[in-house]
Amino acid sequence: MAKPIVEVSHLRKTYGDKVAVDDVSFAVQPGEIFGILGPNGAGKTTTVETLAGLRTADGGTVRVRGIDTQRHPGAVRDILGVQLQEAALHDKITVREALNLFAGFYANPADPEELLAMLDLTPHADRRFAKLSGGQKQRLSIALALIGNPEIAILDELTTGLDPQARRNTWELVERVRATGVTILLVTHFMEEAERLCDRLVIIDAGNVVAEGTPQGLIDALDDDSTVVLRFAPDDAGRARDVLEQLADSDPEVARVDLAETSPGEVVVTGTRRVLFALVPALAGADLVPDDVRTVARSLEDVFLAHTGRAYSTGTGDADAPTDTTLVLEGGRS
C-alpha cells in the first residue's frame, strides 16, 4: 500500500472533564473515500477539526501528507479542503462572489466556473447565500472545500438536512469528486451513506474506534448467522411458533425463534446460513403457508450493535461538541 495521506494516531481531546475523543487512530490512503461513522457526539467532528489543525489535541499525533498539523496547521491549508458542518458565509454574498473570493486565497485554485458547473450551481451563481435552498448551500459548501484544488477534502455531515433526492445527488457528486483524484474524508452519522460511499471506514463511539474496515468486510465479519422473518395469517401464528420452536430444539441449523414485538403474526427465526432450508420442509409438513418470507440483510447497523452492544441511534452519545474552545489560528497564538 502507498504511504497514508492522512494518519491519526492515538488522538485524544478533552473539553474540561468531558472526553470528546479518547483514543482514535486510523490511516487514509490516497484516492480513498474514507468514512468516519458514528452517532452524534461520538467525537467525529472533533477528530477531523483537530486533524485540520483547528483544535489543539491533548494527546496523539495527526499528520496530513506527513505534516504534523498540530505543529504546522498553516502548512496544510493549501492541500486540505474543509467543509464545516454549519453554513459560514455572509447572507448577502453571492455564490460566484464567494467562490471567487476563496479562490483568491489559494496558490493553485480550481476554476470557479468549472466548479459551479460541476456542482450544478451555475444557474444560481448570482443568488445571495441567504436565498439558497439547503441543498444549494451544501453544494456551495462543497465547492468551497474544493476551490483550492486540495489533495484531501474533509466533508462533515454534508447531507444532513437534505431530502432523500438531494442526498442521493450529493452522493453522486462525492463520487465524481473522488474520480478527479481527491482523497475524501467523509464524516457522517448516516449508516446508509457510509455503506454506499466509503471504500473504508472507522466506526467511532464515545471517542473510540470500535471497528475499522471496508463496509462489506465489516458486515461479512459478523457472526455467520442469518435471520428470516415469516409473516403468517393471525390464526396460524401461534401454531407456527410452536412448530418452529420444536424445530429449533431438534435442528442445529435453527438457533432461536421469536415473535416480532411490533407486528403481530410475524415470527423471527435466527440460525445458520442454512436456516431457510430447515424451515421450508418443517412448514410444508405442518401445512403452514406464510404470507410473506423475508431474509434480513446485514448492514453496518448490525456491525455497530455487535461492537457496542447497543442498537444504533443517531441521537445517542454525548452532548454536542462544545463550541467555546479555542481555535488554533495560524499566525495566531499557537
Next chain:
Amino acid sequence: MTATATATPTRVRPSGTGWRGFGRLLRTETAVWLRDSSSVFFGVLFPTVLLVGVGFGIPGMREPITGAPQDSLWYGVTPIATYLPTVLAMAIGTLAILSLPVTFATFRDKGVLRRMSTTPMRPQAIIVAHLAINVATTFIGVALALGVAQALFGIVQPTQLGVVLGAFVLGMLSLFSLGMLLSAVVNKPSTANAVASLVYFPLLFLAGLWTPGPIMPDIVRQIGQFTPMGAAAQAMDTGWFGEGFPLLQYVVMLAYTAVLLPLAIRLFRWT
C-alpha cells in the same frame, strides 16, 4: 493514479503566505457591506442628515452667537458651527461602536471567522478589511458632512487645524479601540446591538449631541472629557474655536487606545 504520485511528503512551509487574495477580500467585503443599507445610511449619510436637520430645524442655529462674552470661544460663531466637532466625533463612534461590533458578532455567530481559518488566508485579514472599510467610511461621511455644512451654513476656519486633525485621529483610535473590544467578545448580533446601544447613547450625550459646545452643562463637560467621544469633541472644540492645547483630552484618548486595543486583541474570540 495521480493522487499516489502527489503523496510524497512535502517539506513543512512556514505558516502559509497569509495575505494572498487580500485585495479581493477587501473588495468583496466592501461590496457585501454596501448591500446593507443601514450601515451605508448611518456611516455615510447620518452625520450630514443630522447637521442639516438641526441647522434648519432648530430656530437660531444659523445666527451668530452674540450673547456670549467677547473673549469666549463661541463669540460670533453660529451654533450650527459649534455643533460640528460633536457631529464629527459622533460620526466616528457610529461606525466604531454601532456598526463594527455587530459585524463581528454576525461573523462569529455564522462561523465566518472559523471558515476563514480553514483557508490559507489569515482570519485576521477580515478584521483588517473591516477596519479599513469602517475607517474609509468615516472619512467619507465626515467629508460629506463638512462639504454640505460649508455649502449650507459656511463653516468656521479652525484656529488650530493641526489640533483638530490630531483630535480627530486620536478620536478614531480610541473609539475604534473601544469598538474592537466590544467586537472581540460579543457573540450574538442581538447582544451586540444591545451592548453597542448601551455604550453609544451615553457617549453621545457626554459628547454633547444634545448640548453642544456653548450650552453644555459643566458637569457633562467634566464627565465627558474622560470618555473617548467626549474628549474628541472637546479637543476639536478647542482646536476649532479656541486657543491652547487640549492636553487632558489628548491624554484621555491616548490612554483609551493604549488600554483597550491590546485588550481587544487579547480577548478576541474566533468562535
